[in-house]
Amino acid sequence: MSLSYQDQVNLLQDILVNHLEDCCGSVSECEQIGRLVKSLLANNSVSPELQPLLEEIYTYCQSGKNSPDLESHINAHQEELSQWVGQINSYS
Numbered sequence: 361m362s363l364s365y366q367d368q369v370n371l372l373q374d375i376l377v378n379h380l381e382d383c384c385g386s387v388s389e390c391e392q393i394g395r396l397v398k399s400l401l402a403n404n405s406v407s408p409e410l411q412p413l414l415e416e417i418y419t420y421c422q423s424g425k426n427s428p429d430l431e432s433h434i435n436a437h438q439e440e441l442s443q444w445v446g447q448i449n450s451y452s
Contacts, residue, residue: 365405372396373448376417379434380441390425394418410451417444 363371375393379385397418400406406414420437427433434441 365400365403368396368400368403369448372400372417373445376441376445376448380438380445383435383438384431385424385434387425387430390421390430393421394425397421407451410448413444413447413451416440 372393375385375389375396379389397414401411401414401418420440424430424433
């Protein structure tokens with residue numbers, strides 16, 4: 361069973377909120393974020409306003425999974441995480 365568009369958006373938001381609130385995460389979460397973003401970008405239901413945001417999130421997760429210190433990477437992106445969560449709320 362595949363996830364609906366809204367389920368994917370909710371899951372993406374949940375992971376980003378966890379990174380924001382817990383200031384930690386895992387490489388597998390970064391990989392999952394990447395898969396979700398790729399899937400959402402391939403979906404015709406995504407609003408054009410959301411596409412650049414998703415691309416920023418994709419860059420964040422790719423940098424995070426390749427970071428030697430993921431926790432520092434997440435801490436360095438707290439402001440962006442907060443903005444992304446708010447923007448996802450406004451578009452979903």
